[in-house]
Amino acid sequence: MGTKRRRLRELAAREQLFINTALAHIQTDGLLALKMAKVARDCDYATGTLYQHFASKEDLLLAIFASENEKNLEIMRRATEWDAPSRKKILALIVGDVLFSANHPDHQSLGRYIFTDAVWEAASLERRQQVLDAYMPHHEAATSITQDAINAGDLDPRGQSPAELTLGIWAMCMGMHTLVEADEVLTSLKLVRPYRWLLRNIHLYLNGLNWQPLLDPFDEQKLNQDVEHIVETLYQDLCFSPLSTEEPPHE
Amino acid sequence: MGTKRRRLRELAAREQLFINTALAHIQTDGLLALKMAKVARDCDYATGTLYQHFASKEDLLLAIFASENEKNLEIMRRATEWDAPSRKKILALIVGDVLFSANHPDHQSLGRYIFTDAVWEAASLERRQQVLDAYMPHHEAATSITQDAINAGDLDPRGQSPAELTLGIWAMCMGMHTLVEADEVLTSLKLVRPYRWLLRNIHLYLNGLNWQPLLDPFDEQKLNQDVEHIVETLYQDLCFSPLSTEEPPHE
DNA sequence: GGGGTATTATGAATGCGATTCAAAAAATGA
DNA sequence: TCATTTTTTGAATCGCATTCATAATACCCC
Numbered sequence: 323m324g325t326k327r328r329r330l331r332e333l334a335a336r337e338q339l340f341i342n343t344a345l346a347h348i349q350t351d352g353l354l355a356l357k358m359a360k361v362a363r364d365c366d367y368a369t370g371t372l373y374q375h376f377a378s379k380e381d382l383l384l385a386i387f388a389s390e391n392e393k394n395l396e397i398m399r400r401a402t403e404w405d406a407p408s409r410k411k412i413l414a415l416i417v418g419d420v421l422f423s424a425n426h427p428d429h430q431s432l433g434r435y436i437f438t439d440a441v442w443e444a445a446s447l448e449r450r451q452q453v454l455d456a457y458m459p460h461h462e463a464a465t466s467i468t469q470d471a472i473n474a475g476d477l478d479p480r481g482q483s484p485a486e487l488t489l490g491i492w493a494m495c496m497g498m499h500t501l502v503e504a505d506e507v508l509t510s511l512k513l514v515r516p517y518r519w520l521l522r523n524i525h526l527y528l529n530g531l532n533w534q535p536l537l538d539p540f541d542e543q544k545l546n547q548d549v550e551h552i553v554e555t556l557y558q559d560l561c562f563s564p565l566s567t568e569e570p571p572h573e
Numbered sequence: 574m575g576t577k578r579r580r581l582r583e584l585a586a587r588e589q590l591f592i593n594t595a596l597a598h599i600q601t602d603g604l605l606a607l608k609m610a611k612v613a614r615d616c617d618y619a620t621g622t623l624y625q626h627f628a629s630k631e632d633l634l635l636a637i638f639a640s641e642n643e644k645n646l647e648i649m650r651r652a653t654e655w656d657a658p659s660r661k662k663i664l665a666l667i668v669g670d671v672l673f674s675a676n677h678p679d680h681q682s683l684g685r686y687i688f689t690d691a692v693w694e695a696a697s698l699e700r701r702q703q704v705l706d707a708y709m710p711h712h713e714a715a716t717s718i719t720q721d722a723i724n725a726g727d728l729d730p731r732g733q734s735p736a737e738l739t740l741g742i743w744a745m746c747m748g749m750h751t752l753v754e755a756d757e758v759l760t761s762l763k764l765v766r767p768y769r770w771l772l773r774n775i776h777l778y779l780n781g782l783n784w785q786p787l788l789d790p791f792d793e794q795k796l797n798q799d800v801e802h803i804v805e806t807l808y809q810d811l812c813f814s815p816l817s818t819e820e821p822p823h824e
Numbered sequence: 825g826g827g828g829t830a831t832t833a834t835g836a837a838t839g840c841g842a843t844t845c846a847a848a849a850a851a852t853g854a
Numbered sequence: 855t856c857a858t859t860t861t862t863t864g865a866a867t868c869g870c871a872t873t874c875a876t877a878a879t880a881c882c883c884c
Binding site (some may be wrong): 352353354431434435437438441442443444450454457458461480481482485486489490492493494495496497498500501503504506507510511512513515516519520522523525526527528529530531539540 | 603604605647682685686688690691693694695701705708709712731732734736737740741743744745746747748749750751754755757758761762763764767770771773774776777778779780781782790791
């Protein structure tokens with residue numbers, strides 16, 4: 323019965339409408355101001371209908387995150403499928419991550435919020451699984467590049483699995499995003515352009531792993547060159563860049 | 574007038590009572606279940622009195638965080654004041670951080686929660702400043718060790734400031750704490766004993782910085798030995814350790 | 825000590841918004 | 855066309871943070 327199928331399509335479309343609308347609300351007024359009733363009304367549905375899709379407000383937040391995360395996947399794929407030396411690919415992955423964050427300014431903070439116990443627990447089991455599933459390819463992208471490096475002889479795994487070898491990179495990116503969000507902390511310590519530091523630190527770490535070819539992480543020119551090359555080759559369409567090679571205005 | 578002074582002391586004591594009670598509530602029932610009225614009642618005060626100390630529920634959360642953070646300072650001081658080679662000291666700082674987290678299981682997640690825009694914005698300016706101030710010595714401890722390393726000739730700063738050189742370590746610790754809290758992510762990826770990996774990754778990073786003496790991060794025995802030494806020398810009193818050298822039960 | 829003023833504590837009332845659910849509307853199927 | 859099932863609706867409910875008029879207490883001067 324085609325009716326059934328059509329109905330499912332309509333439901334999915336409505337769900338996406340709710341998600342997009344809620345995301346727009348967050349982007350203009352902040353997480354704090356998100357009102358379930360307002361989301362429903364703005365979509366021309368009753369509050370109850372919204373609750374037919376999402377078990378709770380928190381459930382909706384997880385859904386928004388999972389949805390945005392999917393857009394991220396496409397960007398990561400560019401890095402993994404790029405035909406370049408492994409060490410360039412891993413740098414490209416991180417540059418992509420940073421650019422995505424810059425272009426989706428609420429995504430990181432939403433991510434941090436939903437993984438909070440208080441929020442996580444208030445979402446439905448299915449939704450949580452959906453978020454975890456959306457995360458997996460993320461991690462797979464990184465490990466696949468690490469695997470490439472091992473296969474190409476650029477990296478000696480020393481008995482560790484690619485997933486384990488990737489953990490440090492993952493943690494560092496995540497931590498840096500956190501620090502950037504809590505920017506009062508960084509600025510009060512006069513630390514500027516943190517994402518530049520992320521890239522340097524990743525290179526330091528990769529050097530520590532003896533991931534070939536080794537690079538001087540404090541060679542500004544080489545770093546700029548690599549970043550520019552990556553942005554031009556893979557990320558032309560992502561406009562705003564917090565990695566720009568110029569000095570910040572004045573500090 | 575001594576009256577004034579006594580009054581201030583009493584107020585401070587009451588504030589701490591509120592903070593401790595609220596923390597206890599969080600530890601037993603979770604953040605989600607924290608009720609302002611219940612905190613007040615359990616302290617034998619009226620709700621309004623609680624609000625004389627804290628501008629909002631969020632304000633109280635920041636206060637709890639700042640208070641717990643102070644306990645952390647004492648632990649960090651042990652590392653900074655330890656008479657040992659710089660690279661051992663920085664390892665000790667991180668071991669201390671991990672042990673503290675393990676002994677105060679809600680502290681990291683509370684930290685992540687309060688730095689969320691939604692929560693941060695709902696706290697008073699003074700309270701935010703208090704949290705930032707409580708954070709500062711944290712960072713100072715790390716940079717002071719880095720400075721020691723430079724002074725001792727263990728580390729060539731290559732024109733970077735100690736604060737900048739410390740940023741990567743900070744980010745990595747933070748990120749790993751985040752990953753550990755969202756443990757469904759790690760376990761679904763079969764990554765176990767993440768804090769061991771934190772230590773290995775820190776060593777990788779320090780090797781990348783060429784921080785002397787270089788160490789083989791995959792030398793399990795050496796790592797165990799160092800950690801045991803640090804725990805015995807500095808952290809005898811912190812019981813629970815997620816860094817224990819035994820293998821985990823079975824996985 | 826007494827009384828007048830200022831400060832602090834109280835907890836019932838308020839308000840906001842998430843969530844529910846009985847009733848209405850729409851879809852389905854005979 | 856009508857009975858039955860499914861979906862939608864939005865007003866009513868409920869929980870809890872926050873407020874604020876009133877009561878209690880502290881302070882000060884005589």
